[in-house]
Amino acid sequence: MKIWQRRAIGILTLGGGSIGIAAAITLLLTRTNPIEWIFCIAFMAVYAWGVWCGVRLLEGQLGAERSSLRYWLAQVPAFGSPLLGYFLSSGFHTTVSVQFAPLKLNGNFLLGSTFNYSLFQPNQPWFIGVNVFAVAVAWLLARGGQQSAP
Template identity: 30%
Template structure:
């Protein structure tokens, strides 16, 4: 097994394991939230679908298919930003999350670092987010870089002649 195969298999496992954990979390929360209103099942279903896509893509990456090589890098790229603005929150990950963040709000500023293993997804649009948080998932950055290095379809091709 060469270096690139080990790398892609590691990140494939992170997508699959994190995706399965994410599906389980979405299902548990969905069951609890549906008691309040059946409309709350839709966001949890969307989150479960996103995690299911991560599982599917991770399996394709493990098999070395072009689909898996392409979409795994794109899925990890979508996990890089962590952004909270007044009225908007976006953050999700599968597998691992290593994130330095800058936080601004309530007349103060701060820096933080979080490290998590598993899965999470936070997507929110509304008036309940009072602060500004900007961060990056360093694990996802590393995944994108290494997957792109291992993926022949991302390499520049020189024209013949």
């Protein structure tokens, strides 16, 4: 991996994780349901992991690509149903999804960090999506980790 790629991904990972923590804290302070607190704290932990991964990338530590790869892979899926929904992005996302009943193709992008969750919400539609940007970053990290291996 080229140094500029490592730095760009490191900054995006570190900054996105920091913004995600701030967003999760803001959401946590507005919630009254303890189950929602658990979700917010869980997402804060994931974003804290992103901060740690970003620092490791920027410092050029051994194995930083591998831990960051896992962090970015956690951002690839997006799905929702009346039972459970999940979406996570850190720093930037470009997501393509297909919604069922009614059938609809959606696209979304955002500079910043966001997360969504749902649990037992019967009005939620069925959809499945992919964060294309996270796939590209994960591919770069996987490729870069293989090139830097002895």
